[in-house]
Amino acid sequence: MRWLRLLLMMLFLAPGLSLRAQPIAIHRDPRIEEMLRDVSPAEIERHIRTLAGFHTRHSLSTQQDPRRGIGAAARWLEAQMRRYSEASGGRLRVELDTFWVEPDGRRINRRVRLTNILGILPGRDPANKQVILIGAHYDSRASNPMDSISYAPGANDDGSGTAVVLELARIMSRYDYDATIVLVLFAGEEQGLLGSEHLARRAREEGWQIVAMITNDIVGNTEGENGIRDNRRLRVFSEGVPATETAEQAQLRQSIGGENDSPARQLARYIKEVAERYLDQFEIKLIYRRDRFLRGGDHIPFSRQGYAAVRLTEMHEHYDRQHQNVRTENGRSFGDLPEYVDVAYVAQVARVNLAVAANLAWAPAAPQEVEIDVSGLSSDTTLRWKPGSTPPDLAGYYVLLRETTSPVWERKLFVGNTTEVTLQGYSKDNYFFAVQAVDQEGHESLMVWPRLASRRP
Ligand SMILES: [Zn+2]
Known part of the structure; x- marks a missing residue:
């Protein structure tokens, strides 16, 4: 072709x-094309298997054990980021965004320390203060959201997104960009969007000019539970009316329109145009809704802070493989295992993010x-x-x-x-x-x- x-x-x-x-x-x-060619399904698979190997990445699991639990997973992720930072000659800056969460009567039952892991590529154009933030969450869960002990491999939710963010850190850190790119591995998503809530609030307080926030969450399954297979489409969820709309803005919208033209919708359209420009036989499916029906993700705290934020998710989800204890019942297997993740598809999702982030970060x-x-x-x-x-x-x-x-x-x-x-x-x-x-x-x-x-x- x-x-x-x-x-x-x-x-x-x-x-x-x-x-x-x-x-x-x-x-x-051609530089973006070269980066897209470097995306490695083998590297993605290694990351997902390593993440599943921590047994559980539940936010209330052990932080001391060297091989198991959320602490070991966070230390391994930080080490990966530092490796890419070193390979980039320090261009990629690694930052740990650590904070304490008090018991909240919901999904946190004791005081716990959580850590978002950030890889930052500072922009080189001082006049361009725009920030592009791409994230995924690295915690996982079993059937019971408070179960911090059972095997919870979280290969797809959200090992897949975490592997995407690591691939971006590895490949994108080879170049300088006009705008700033912030790659984030969020903590505590399954316990109530805790890591993204913390970082979104901090970004607003510190005046970060985030123009695009993309969360990659559940981006590796290509077999729906109805048996349908689809490895050529990816959904982008975007809100219509901004969460922060004031009464005055609502009045203007009622007078001139715009319920379908929020910054999040423009970002979703941008993702569709740019990703489809670079990827053959791959379609971005726009879903004009903030998230899946009654569900949530790490983009929501950012949209509540007034940023353009969207969610990427595979076309067809398989609910036996999400938020389920690993088990077999009457010959039917449950659990979020690495063997169910289509790593070639995750690589395509990484390319979507990469093309969009690079095109935007090099733009005026x-x-x-x-x-x-x-x-x-x-x-x-x-x-x-x-x-x-x-x-x-x-x-x-x-x-x-x-x-x-x-x-x-x-x-x-x-x-x-x-x-x-x-x-x-x-x-x-x-x-x-x-x-x-x-x-x-x-x-x-x-x-x-x-x-x-x-x-x-
Ligand atoms: Zn998730």
Whole structure:
């Protein structure tokens, strides 16, 4: 499929659309392709088997035993991160984010110390303060959420996501990026999202400008319990109305729309576009819902802090293999064992994360204060914005548009290095718009939906 190496997206302009839009070739960045080739299913399998080998990674299990329990698992994960840090000449910075949790009458029955393990790749562009945070949780559980002793291999939930994050640390630490990448192994997810809750609050207090938070949770099973097999699709869950919406913002939304255009939805669309650009025969399935029905994950504390946060999960889950004691009943086997994990699929999920994180971390910062001109009733639409950052290789901006009923952006017009554009014949009543920055290598920022309306100055 030689022709696929260069994806030519020809953008034809509709008659009557007289802006200075040009067709543009969107191609794959050879550095990103090289990183994608380095993703190793063998390495992923080794990690998942090692994680399952700690017997249990329950948050209330032993922290002293050198071979078993959550303490041994955390020390091994830290050692992996330090190994990658050393191999990168110190570019990857390892940080332990340790905190105490008091008994909460729910899933914590004694005072316990938990540790998130962070691998940080600081951005090199001082004007680009954006942070891309990619995580997974390393704790596990058995049938009873308070059982800290039984065998709980947690190979898929969430050994698979943990292996993805380790692969990103190994491969991505070879390069410098404009934005900062933070790779996180979260503690305490099964006891109530404790590690992510702690880090999300800390990020807000310390003013981290997280533009994208992705949690990889349950990303390795390709056989649904209904027997269906699917190793070519991955779900992205994203919330519609932001969790932090104020009454004032709700009023504006009711007046101009936007219930389907939260920052999380834009991030989900970005993941779909970029991942499918780089991976052949692999589809990102957008699920317009915060998480699976009544369930939760480590992205939720981040969305509650006002960050764009989404969850990646395999297409078909197998419930005999989640949150189950390892056992056989009437010939039916239960338990989250390594042999049920499809490591080639986990490698694809790692590539999805890698392509998205690298493309975004090499992109200019997203445009700011994107707004629609409302100085008069018109069937044309004028958009204005301010640059988020202006790196030397900034190429300009894309304007994206779609029908109000379309789940994804339908047109992507390169409008050059400008901060204002008029789309003739495209009424703001009938279309949605967004703007994203792009550099000369084609790395795009996230798309920004105009939340402001302004009159011509
Ligand atoms: Zn999980």
